[in-house]
Amino acid sequence: MQQPFNAPGIPPGCPAHGNVQLFGPEFGSDPEAHYAELRAAGPSAPVDIAPGVEVELVTSYDASLYILQNPAWFVRDSRRWNALNEGRVPADSPALPMMGYRPNALFSDGAAHARLRQAVTDSLATVNELQLIRQVQQSADYLISRFSTELRGQAELMADYAQPLPLLVFSDLFGCPPEIGDRVIVGISGIFEGTPGADEVLGGALAELIALKHRQPGEDLTTRLMKHPAGLTDEEVLHQLVTLLSGGTAPLAAAIGTSSALYLGEEWQAGLPIEDAVVQTLWNYAPIANYAAHYPTQDVELGGRTLRANDPVLISFAAANTDPKLTEHREQLSGKAHLAFGAGPHACPAKDPAFMIAVTAVESLLNRLPDVELRVPFKDLSWVPAPWSRSLVTVPIRFTPRQVPSAAAQQGHSLPAQATQTSASAQQASGAPAGRPAAHAAAQHKGGLFSRFLAWTRGE
Numbered sequence: 001m002q003q004p005f006n007a008p009g010i011p012p013g014c015p016a017h018g019n020v021q022l023f024g025p026e027f028g029s030d031p032e033a034h035y036a037e038l039r040a041a042g043p044s045a046p047v048d049i050a051p052g053v054e055v056e057l058v059t060s061y062d063a064s065l066y067i068l069q070n071p072a073w074f075v076r077d078s079r080r081w082n083a084l085n086e087g088r089v090p091a092d093s094p095a096l097p098m099m100g101y102r103p104n105a106l107f108s109d110g111a112a113h114a115r116l117r118q119a120v121t122d123s124l125a126t127v128n129e130l131q132l133i134r135q136v137q138q139s140a141d142y143l144i145s146r147f148s149t150e151l152r153g154q155a156e157l158m159a160d161y162a163q164p165l166p167l168l169v170f171s172d173l174f175g176c177p178p179e180i181g182d183r184v185i186v187g188i189s190g191i192f193e194g195t196p197g198a199d200e201v202l203g204g205a206l207a208e209l210i211a212l213k214h215r216q217p218g219e220d221l222t223t224r225l226m227k228h229p230a231g232l233t234d235e236e237v238l239h240q241l242v243t244l245l246s247g248g249t250a251p252l253a254a255a256i257g258t259s260s261a262l263y264l265g266e267e268w269q270a271g272l273p274i275e276d277a278v279v280q281t282l283w284n285y286a287p288i289a290n291y292a293a294h295y296p297t298q299d300v301e302l303g304g305r306t307l308r309a310n311d312p313v314l315i316s317f318a319a320a321n322t323d324p325k326l327t328e329h330r331e332q333l334s335g336k337a338h339l340a341f342g343a344g345p346h347a348c349p350a351k352d353p354a355f356m357i358a359v360t361a362v363e364s365l366l367n368r369l370p371d372v373e374l375r376v377p378f379k380d381l382s383w384v385p386a387p388w389s390r391s392l393v394t395v396p397i398r399f400t401p402r403q404v405p406s407a408a409a410q411q412g413h414s415l416p417a418q419a420t421q422t423s424a425s426a427q428q429a430s431g432a433p434a435g436r437p438a439a440h441a442a443a444q445h446k447g448g449l450f451s452r453f454l455a456w457t458r459g460e
Helices: 026-030 030-040 061-066 111-124 129-147 155-164 164-173 178-193 198-213 222-229 233-248 250-264 272-286 316-321 352-367 419-432 439-444 449-457
Strands: 003-005 043-052 053-058 152-157 290-296 298-301 304-308 313-316 394-400
Touching: 003 222, 026 043, 026 439, 030 304, 030 316, 043 061, 043 352, 053 394, 061 316, 111 222, 111 352, 129 155, 129 164, 129 352, 129 449, 152 155, 155 164, 155 352, 164 178, 164 233, 164 250, 164 352, 178 198, 178 233, 178 449, 198 222, 198 233, 233 250, 250 272, 250 352, 272 316, 272 352, 290 316, 313 316
Parallel strands: 003 298, 053 313
Antiparallel strands: 043 053, 152 394, 290 313, 298 304
């Protein structure tokens, strides 16, 4: 048995009356009360993460770091999952899309993980910071332009802004032509909404994108992953793109929505920078709340409990960040000491770009709608009743209606470099003649969000 993790002063044991359920309206309405109940059992306790799916949930900050930083004892390959291998996990369980094995860096260990992660980190490192900020601002302007002229001066920030913004940014970063970008957005949105067939839509769109980049490589993340010296197969490239989408879109949407609501809320201290609202969100409302399944390579003692080999151990980033043991010295901790982006070898490789996107998104909203305010007090906003993420259901806002000019109008009708490249790829992919106007090719794809965004950048 491995060396135990010791948690002095915390009594071992389990909740007295069965497992705590980390799903449903009761959990969504007050997750902190559930975490407090679990903390009374020790640094970890068994919970039901979905109906019929039991996992060990770690709520202690110190114990979470212990697991995240010990990849030799706690691995990520979910093909080890005892209950799944023994047929004890319902085939239609909502836990399977989140915890089931995929051939990507998230579910890999050792040399396989190092190879895939290096390809991802190197590719992300080529993203130009100023270009990324411009992409976020442009996406923000487009989305705000869609609701800012409403005579009633009201909008729902999650659906109208926070959720679609990361989808536009990632579609642009991936170098998607309009029609493929539309289907990427439909697919990844459907996966998070539980839409049947969404996996197939996303997989098909990304496969087409990879095939396109073989014929027409570009200055985008997809091409860089394909050309990386690690020599990823097309299937591996596809699954790394899925990881970037799933890890970057919904959590970013949650961070943008919560940070905006927090900054506009009744208790926010005037004069504090937007960055503080994002940092406070990452500490107190971790967008990825309970995730990162680990599988002990052998039985391990944790605070008086035995974690059985190959039984899933999930990290509660939300509970760890709000661990009462941190209260006394949290002000002395670095602002980046939170676990919202994980820690150890599997820490989020895009944490700096993600932080920048969230800050820029909130900043753009406030710049374009300077008198924006919440229509409901922050404390009365509702949270999504799901275990995986901490996201607001709605953020109702009001503002003075105003016109936001298109990107082309703002830039004297000059097309941004990435949009120009995307338009050219779309023309060639659709078989349009080289000299054919870009607007003519784009007109075929007016229906989807990404197509409409690209058309707006051209002032169409």
